[in-house]
Amino acid sequence: MKKLKDKIEDLFDNVIINDFYQNRIFVKTNKESVVSLLNYLKELGYDHLALVSCVDHVEENEFELVYILSAYIHNEHENQEKTNIIIKTRISREKAKFTSIINLFENAEPYEREIFELFGVDFVGHPRLKPLFLEINYETPPFRKDFDTRKFVDDFFANIPIIEEIEDEK
Amino acid sequence: MDRNQIGKWLRSPQKMSNKYSLHAVYFCTGCGIIEIPPSITTRWDAERFGIIPAPNPRQANLFLITGYVSLKTLKAIIRTYEQMLEPKYTVGFGSCPINGGMYWDSYNTIKKLDKYIPIDGWIAGCMPRPEAIFVAVTHLWTLIEKDMATGYIKYRKNYKQYRANQEKIYGSLDWPPLYK
Amino acid sequence: MNILLMILSAIISLVTGMFFLGLARKIMAMIHWRYGPPIYQPLIDVIRYFHQRAVSHGFIFDLGIIISLIGSLLVVFFLPLGNISSFSNSGGLLVILYILILSPLGLALSSGESANPNASIGISRKLILTLSYEFVLIIILLSLMSQYQTISLQEIVMLQARKVWSFASWKLILPGIAYLLILPAMLGFRPFEIAGASQEISAGPSVEFGGKYLALNTINHGLLHFITIALFVNLFLGGGDLFGIFDSISGTFWGSFVSLIIFLIKMILIFVISVFINAVFPRLRLEQATKYILYYPLSIAIVGLIIVVAIN
Numbered sequence: 001m002k003k004l005k006d007k008i009e010d011l012f013d014n015v016i017i018n019d020f021y022q023n024r025i026f027v028k029t030n031k032e033s034v035v036s037l038l039n040y041l042k043e044l045g046y047d048h049l050a051l052v053s054c055v056d057h058v059e060e061n062e063f064e065l066v067y068i069l070s071a072y073i074h075n076e077h078e079n080q081e082k083t084n085i086i087i088k089t090r091i092s093r094e095k096a097k098f099t100s101i102i103n104l105f106e107n108a109e110p111y112e113r114e115i116f117e118l119f120g121v122d123f124v125g126h127p128r129l130k131p132l133f134l135e136i137n138y139e140t141p142p143f144r145k146d147f148d149t150r151k152f153v154d155d156f157f158a159n160i161p162i163i164e165e166i167e168d169e170k
Numbered sequence: 171m172d173r174n175q176i177g178k179w180l181r182s183p184q185k186m187s188n189k190y191s192l193h194a195v196y197f198c199t200g201c202g203i204i205e206i207p208p209s210i211t212t213r214w215d216a217e218r219f220g221i222i223p224a225p226n227p228r229q230a231n232l233f234l235i236t237g238y239v240s241l242k243t244l245k246a247i248i249r250t251y252e253q254m255l256e257p258k259y260t261v262g263f264g265s266c267p268i269n270g271g272m273y274w275d276s277y278n279t280i281k282k283l284d285k286y287i288p289i290d291g292w293i294a295g296c297m298p299r300p301e302a303i304f305v306a307v308t309h310l311w312t313l314i315e316k317d318m319a320t321g322y323i324k325y326r327k328n329y330k331q332y333r334a335n336q337e338k339i340y341g342s343l344d345w346p347p348l349y350k
Numbered sequence: 351m352n353i354l355l356m357i358l359s360a361i362i363s364l365v366t367g368m369f370f371l372g373l374a375r376k377i378m379a380m381i382h383w384r385y386g387p388p389i390y391q392p393l394i395d396v397i398r399y400f401h402q403r404a405v406s407h408g409f410i411f412d413l414g415i416i417i418s419l420i421g422s423l424l425v426v427f428f429l430p431l432g433n434i435s436s437f438s439n440s441g442g443l444l445v446i447l448y449i450l451i452l453s454p455l456g457l458a459l460s461s462g463e464s465a466n467p468n469a470s471i472g473i474s475r476k477l478i479l480t481l482s483y484e485f486v487l488i489i490i491l492l493s494l495m496s497q498y499q500t501i502s503l504q505e506i507v508m509l510q511a512r513k514v515w516s517f518a519s520w521k522l523i524l525p526g527i528a529y530l531l532i533l534p535a536m537l538g539f540r541p542f543e544i545a546g547a548s549q550e551i552s553a554g555p556s557v558e559f560g561g562k563y564l565a566l567n568t569i570n571h572g573l574l575h576f577i578t579i580a581l582f583v584n585l586f587l588g589g590g591d592l593f594g595i596f597d598s599i600s601g602t603f604w605g606s607f608v609s610l611i612i613f614l615i616k617m618i619l620i621f622v623i624s625v626f627i628n629a630v631f632p633r634l635r636l637e638q639a640t641k642y643i644l645y646y647p648l649s650i651a652i653v654g655l656i657i658v659v660a661i662n
Contacts, residue, residue, distance in 0.1 A: 134278065135241040135340060142277045150275045157281045160338055163288075163331050165324070187398035191391070215384040217375070220391055225548035226468075228560035231402065255560045256403045 027087045034089050046071045052111035054119045058145035062090045100125040118143035189311045192232040193224035200237015202264045209300040227253040238266035239280040251287050252348045256322045262292045288321035355436040363426040367572025374625050381629040396565045404561025407464045414460025415566050421452025422573040429580050430504050432590030432609030442501040454480045464558035472554020476545035482643045483532045490525040493655040507589035517586040524654030526586045531647040536578040539628040583616045
């Protein structure tokens with residue numbers, strides 16, 4: 001039996017695999033091969049999408065999307081490893097757009113909505129891409145590094161006037 | 171009952187009953203709600219002073235806002251406050267409703283709560299201990315007795331300003347104005 | 351004279367009902383190792399409710415709570431309280447059974463008009479629970495009627511004073527036990543607190559009540575406590591009688607007074623026992639409660655009825 005690392009390296013180009021930690025594999029790949037990689041891993045038995053997250057690398061002008069996969073059931077006979085697989089990919093920050101994986105993992109829906117809302121990444125193919133948490137519209141999505149919270153607070157909350165007492169009319 | 175209170179009871183039963191029967195709304199905003207269970211159960215026993223948690227805003231007359239107020243919570247707070255029957259009293263609990271507290275630069279948290287609903291009193295601290303609730307209640311008793319806890323009258327009188335501030339946050343509100 | 355007696359019994363029932371509400375809170379607090387509120391705390395609450403602004407939901411909403419209160423007060427007039435009895439020599443148990451359903455129905459009217467989903471859930475629970483315990487209550491009353499060969503509540507009380515209390519006679523002990531088993535359900539206490547569950551459905555039928563409506567509802571609640579326990583004391587514990595000790599002064603003012611005091615003491619004993627039950631039990635679900643009532647109290651009551659009928 002080959003190890004998981006070798007299997008992935010055989011099948012896919014453009015992957016950098018780091019298995020420095022025990023029970024944890026970091027796979028860095030380009031954005032075209034993420035969906036096929038996820039598909040392949042799902043068929044291997046890594047059928048639990050634990051998290052979809054996003055990191056803002058503002059100096060490099062890129063977002064990093066992070067998918068964390070693990071397996072519900074570890075099949076001992078097929079020599080499956082008890083591993084969390086962390087897949088990382090970089091997308092451009094300008095007009096950020098990515099493919100939705102909701103067909104593959106249904107539970108990606110709230111994560112993608114959250115990332116859309118807080119980072120402004122547009123997921124193509126998501127059926128309900130509307131705000132999840134926030135009540136008001138922000139010009140810059142608030143989790144981006146270039147969103148200046150103090151300026152926003154000064155502009156928005158500080159501008160709301162204090163209630164002035166009306167004198168009794170007699 | 172103290173014997174010297176009988177005269178007060180006969181003179182103004184409304185004031186005295188408002189003082190000694192404060193039913194608080196079960197409304198969990200932020201971390202301050204952790205301080206409420208010890209204060210209403212065995213350790214501090216708020217029922218001695220007639221304070222019990224009311225099951226719904228219609229039966230309550232004390233609104234404890236316990237902790238930070240996010241934009242989503244503010245909507246619920248306004249609706250709950252408008253459902254309560256007059257006379258009603260509000261107390262801001264902890265430093266977050268006063269000036270934002272540790273969320274002073276947060277993009278999604280209200281900084282000064284008394285711009286949106288009237289507050290009769292504040293309890294400062296992060297977090298105040300349950301004893302602070304009782305200190306606040308005794309202060310509120312004094313305010314009620316001196317006719318100074320008039321937040322609900324202020325809300326009715328300045329409703330246009332309050333409504334304008336609320337609409338400034340959300341753009342438009344999906345419920346009709348309480349007063350004309 | 352009759353009007354004076356009516357006013358007197360109304361005052362007694364209202365005061366005792368409010369006292370019961372306060373007593374329940376105090377005893378619950380003491381079981382929790384707290385001091386608890388003063389015993390007149392419900393009175394303070396009611397005064398506060400009357401001084402608050404109220405929100406009405408229409409004419410039926412106002413009507414329902416008044417029907418409920420009047421229904422409870424009417425039952426009080428048909429109950430002998432010690433020797434004080436305004437209407438109890440006429441009508442009897444059948445009238446009580448008939449009017450007893452008026453109070454939940456009035457509450458159903460007004461909470462249905464308020465159109466709050468919590469109120470609808472609460473009132474449907476209350477009506478289902480009422481139906482199931484009313485069934486047991488009818489069988490209990492049937493066995494008492496066939497034992498004493500009368501439908502008059504006052505005669506039942508007098509016959510008990512002459513012979514032996516129903517609860518102490520071996521023929522009627524089974525209906526008595528059945529009544530004790532459905533007592534928490536009639537009082538709305540745990541484990542049958544499903545209608546007015548405050549954490550679960552925000553106080554159920556009274557969710558939209560505020561101000562004076564809540565005050566009337568609280569008074570009605572106290573009256574219901576009074577009625578349920580007064581009926582039990584009259585039917586099974588001999589009313590205001592205490593083994594015939596005070597027979598020599600019966601008929602005089604002091605005789606009535608002493609019998610009333612004895613009656614109230616018996617009521618308080620029964621009420622305290624039900625508060626203890628309320629303090630230690632969790633809340634049942636609706637189908638569990640209905641199943642319980644229709645299994646154990648009903649079968650006990652039926653066996654009691656069969657024994658009474660077979661012997662007579």
